[in-house]
Amino acid sequence: MDVCIIIPARYASVRYPGKPLATLKGASGVSRTLIERSVMAARGASDGLIPIYVATDDDRIAEEARRIGADVIMTSESCRNGTERVADAMARAGISADIIVNLQGDAPLTPAHFVTALIAAMRADPGIGMATPCLRCDPETVTNLLADRANGRVGATTVVADRASNALYFSKEVIPFTNGKGVINGVVPVFHHVGVYAYRPASLASYQTWEPGPLEALEGLEQLRFLENGHPIRMVEVSAPGAVFWELNNPNDVPLIEGYLARMGWE
Numbered sequence: 001m002d003v004c005i006i007i008p009a010r011y012a013s014v015r016y017p018g019k020p021l022a023t024l025k026g027a028s029g030v031s032r033t034l035i036e037r038s039v040m041a042a043r044g045a046s047d048g049l050i051p052i053y054v055a056t057d058d059d060r061i062a063e064e065a066r067r068i069g070a071d072v073i074m075t076s077e078s079c080r081n082g083t084e085r086v087a088d089a090m091a092r093a094g095i096s097a098d099i100i101v102n103l104q105g106d107a108p109l110t111p112a113h114f115v116t117a118l119i120a121a122m123r124a125d126p127g128i129g130m131a132t133p134c135l136r137c138d139p140e141t142v143t144n145l146l147a148d149r150a151n152g153r154v155g156a157t158t159v160v161a162d163r164a165s166n167a168l169y170f171s172k173e174v175i176p177f178t179n180g181k182g183v184i185n186g187v188v189p190v191f192h193h194v195g196v197y198a199y200r201p202a203s204l205a206s207y208q209t210w211e212p213g214p215l216e217a218l219e220g221l222e223q224l225r226f227l228e229n230g231h232p233i234r235m236v237e238v239s240a241p242g243a244v245f246w247e248l249n250n251p252n253d254v255p256l257i258e259g260y261l262a263r264m265g266w267e
Helices: 034-046 059-067 082-093 112-124 139-150 201-209 214-219 224-228 253-264
Strands: 003-009 023-025 031-033 052-056 071-074 099-103 130-136 158-161 167-171 191-193 196-199 234-238
Touching: 003 034, 003 082, 023 034, 023 253, 031 034, 034 052, 034 059, 034 099, 034 112, 052 059, 052 082, 059 071, 071 082, 082 099, 082 196, 082 201, 099 112, 112 130, 112 196, 112 234, 167 224, 196 201, 201 224, 214 224
Parallel strands: 003 052, 003 099, 052 071, 130 234
Antiparallel strands: 023 031, 099 196, 130 191, 130 196, 158 167, 158 191
16 A cells, blocks of 8 residues: 555644534535544545545544545544544554555545645655645635634644655744735735645654654644754645645634635535
8 A cells, every 4th residue: 555544633722622523514515523634625626536534532533434435544532633543443443554644534625636645755765754734824814814823722733844845843833924914015924724644654653752842832733843853844735726724723714714614616
């Protein structure tokens, strides 16, 4: 097996309990659960050629995943984040793949080409142990990010990278500092981190041996464990002309995402 996609999903989210089962209304007015929309995003990227699994420790999520025809791997309740859950799912199911894609179950607006671009980058460079996409924000998105922080909401993640496209830092704050501006010298300098990861098996195995560090604990971002242990993360820049990317992090994100689904004509 060259690639597999695993969607980690937990019920006990601190900011939004039961989030995978929250419903989102699409352009046609049909409501679908978040986990269903996440599986739809994975299927759009796989063309039926890549195995897709939902990894969860909750029977309610497992039941919903099976209802929509998804394969389920039950994982340990001790998994602290999506990366740990993906690693646990691989071990429990005996999955052997060269590239493991973690499509987090809170990003229903993820275009299929975000996932395929990540897979292509990993295939093109066997030296990349882990990669994740980033999207240059438009002024509207920067405004939304700054509004979240101004109102005390912890929402989307931003990232800064070096000239070799390796991540320097991820944060729930808007980085780099823009002094409240969305455009500087004609350029939007903020990159939105897209919640999709691709790993080599060895990188996942290393992750399981590391304890969370202070930066991961402060930011609540699992990927910082790689950086804190000196493991590079390759950033793959993607684009989405005419589309908007936004995760479901808080209940107040529901109407925002539903508006974007309607605007883009997504069912």
